[in-house]
Amino acid sequence: MTDAPKLASERAAQADPRTLRFGETWAYAAAPEGTDHFEIAERYGLFIDGAFADAAQGATLDTLNPASEERLSSVACGGEADVDRAVAAARRAQPAWAGLPAAERGRFLFRIARLLQERAREFACLETLDGGKPIREARDVDVPLAAAHFFYHAGWADKLELAFPGGRPQPLGVVGQVIPWNFPLLMAAWKIAPALACGNTVVLKPAETTPLTALRLAEVLVQAGLPAGVVNIVTGDGTTGAALVRHPGVDKVAFTGSTAVGKEIQRALAGSGKPLTLELGGKAAHIVLDDASIDQAVEGIVRGIFFNQGHVCCAGSRLLVQESVHDLLVEKLRRRVERIRVGNPMDKNTDMGAINSRAQLERIEALVASGTDQGAKLYQSSCALPDRGYWFRPTFFTEVSQSHRIAQEEIFGPVLSVLTFRTPDEAIEKANNTPYGLSAGVWTDKGSRILWLAARLRAGVVWNNTFNRFDPGSPFGGFRESGFGREGGRQGLRGYVQLDGELLGA
C-alpha cells in the first residue's frame, strides 16, 4: 500500500471537493502478450495454386508495425502476371470444388474454423503487430468472429437449397475479392467463407499495410487440406487490386474499402454484367434520447467510435444527442474518454492502439484541423502517447454543425462529432442527412421509440442499446454510398450464387 499518493489525492480532493482522481494509487504493471510462440518470416511470397511463390517481377513491399514503425516482414507485390496466374489456378480448381458433395465443402470450412481457433493466439498477436489494434480486441473480437464466420458458412454449404427455395443455386465461378486493412483476418473470413460454401473459388487481395494474417490463413488452408487453387492470395498495393477486379477471368467482384475506390470499381465493371458487391464507407449516426440509460450509452458511444481506433466503416462517428441530456452526457463522456488506456497494442490492458499507417494518421490530423478551423470545440484525452509509431488521442468535438466537414466526411479514426437534436423527427432528419447509410445506433429505454426510429433510419444495420456488435448470422451492408449487397446471414449468400434463370457475365 502506498500511503503518500493517496494522501496527496485526498488533499487535492479537499481543495476541490468534487474531483475524481485516477491512477495515482494503483497503476497496472505492463502486461504484454508473449511473442515467443510464433515466428514471422523474413519474407512472404504469393499464395497461388496451393504454394507460395515470389512475384513474377520480384517486387516486394515492407509491412510495418504501426506502433513502433519497425519492419515486420516483406511480402511479394503481385503484378498483372501474378493475378493472371492466380485467376487461372482458381479457374482450374473451380469445377472440382463445385463438384464436391456439398457436405464435403462444409467439412473443409469446419476444419478451417477449428484450426483458426487452435491457432487463435498466434493470429491475434500477428493481427495486432501488423495492424496496431489492441491485443484485447484481436483476441476477443477479430479472431473469434473470423472462426465463427467459417463455422457459420460451413453449416450452409449443404443447405443452399433451403436458403433459396426453388432457386437451384449454382456457384458464380471465380470471385475476385479485395479487402481493407482495418480487420484483415476478419474481412478475409467474411469474403472467403461464403464464396467457398457456395462452390466458388477465390482470388483474394489483402490490404497493402496488413498482409500477414491473410498469409497465415493460407498456411491454415494448406493445413486443412484445401485443394490447390481453391483460394489464392495475392498481396500487393492498389495496382494489384485494380488488376484483379479488372481481370476478364473473374466472374464476380467483392470489395470492402473506401467509397472512392468502390466507385472506380463499379465504373470499371460497368457493362460487363459481372455481379459486384461493395461495402464502403460510413458516417453512422448514434442517437441518444433523453430517456436512455446514460452511463451505458456512454459505454456504447466509446465502443462505437474508439473500437479499433475508429478504423471501422460502421463506426458511430456522429453522435446525435437530445439537447436536454447533452451537457450531462458530454460530461460523462469526457470523464470516460479520459479513462481509455492508449498505448502498446500488445499490452493486454490497452484499450486503444496505434493508427494503422502514417497516411491514415495524416488524413485524421487534417480533418481534425478542419473541425477546429470551422469552429467546433475540441476535446482530447490527456493520455500520454508513445514516442515512436502512429498515434492519435481519443478525440471528440462538441458544437458541431451538419455543415462541418467533420460531420459529413468519414474520418476513419478515433474522432467523434457531437451534434444535438430536439425531437425524434429532427434526429431522423439529421441521421439520414448524409450520403452514407451503413449503420446507426439508438439509445432509448422505450421500445416503441426504438421501432419508430429503426423503421426510418436509412442504414443497413441499426443497433439498439448497443453498438459495433457482429454476428455471422446477421446480414451486414449499406445503403447509397455505403455500397450494396450483404455479408453474413442468408442474405450474404446471395452475392455468391446464381439462381435458376439468371444469365450473368457472358
Next chain:
Amino acid sequence: MSSPVTPSDFRVPPVDQVALEARAAELASRSIKKDSKRQGLLMAVAMTDLTTLEGKDSPGKVRALCHKALHPQPDAPEVPHVAAVCVYPDLVAVAAETLRGSGVAVASVATGFPAGRTDLSLKLEETRRAVAAGAAEIDMVIDRGAFHAGQFGQVFDEIGQIKEACGEAHLKVILETGELRTFDAIRRACRIALLAGADFLKTSTGKVAPASTMPVVLLMLECARDYYLETGRVVGVKAAGGIRTAKDALRYLVLVNETCGDLWLTPERFRFGASTLLNDLLMQLRRLDTGTYQRPEDFSKD
C-alpha cells in the same frame, strides 16, 4: 439533507442490462501482473471485513477470527490487518474486547439480519445495543418487502432512523440485490440509501443467491460516484458474499480503480465482505514471493 426528500427524488435513470454487463466483463478481462498484483492483493486484505455469521458462532470462534484479522499472516509483517471483523450483535462485546485499540473495527449486522422482517423499534434497539457493545460499524438490511410494495418513503425513513441510532458508528446499508433482481431496482435502492445517509452501500447478506456480482458492484460504484459529484459526500461500497478468490477480488478492485478512482481505493471506501477470500489472498501473495503454490493447510483457517 437540507431540503426535504420527496418521492420524485427516488426516481433514477434507467440501466441497460446488456451494456452494463458488457462493461463489467470488459473490466474483468484486465490483466493484473507483478507489482500491481502484489499491491492489489495487499489492498484487498486491508479492505476485508472478515465475517462469521452462523448460528453456531461462539465466543471462541469469534476470538480466533479476531486474531486472524489482526495478523492474517504472522510471519509476513508487510501483510496488513483486515478492515473489520463482522459478527452477529450478541458477539460484538467479545470481538470488541479482542480488537480494542488495534485499528481493526468491529462491525455488526443488525436490524433483524438477514430478513429484516421484524418491528422497527426492535431494529433500532438492536442497533443501539450493538453500538453500545462496541460496534463501530453497523450493517443493516433494507426492508425489501416495503421496497417491492413501492413504499420507498418507508424504506428511506427506516434507513434514516437506523442511521440516527448508529450515532458515531458507520452505517452500511445492505440492499440484498439478489432479492431486488433488476438493475433498475438496485439503482433505485442505491439512491434511497444514499439520500437517507448511508455511509456504505453493500450488496448482500451472503444468505441469498446471487450475492455480489461484478455488474451489480459496477452499478453501485457508478451511483456512489455520481452522488459524490452531485453532493461532495463520499459513500463507500461493500461487495459481500460469493467472493472467494484473489482473482475475483482483483477484478472488483479494477472496477473501483476505473470507475471511482483513487478516493475509493482505501478500506475507508471499499470493502469485501468475505470469510474464505482472505486465505486465497494470502496464498497468492505467497506464490508471488516463492513462485509456487502452498497447500491450503499451510494457512490458518481462522
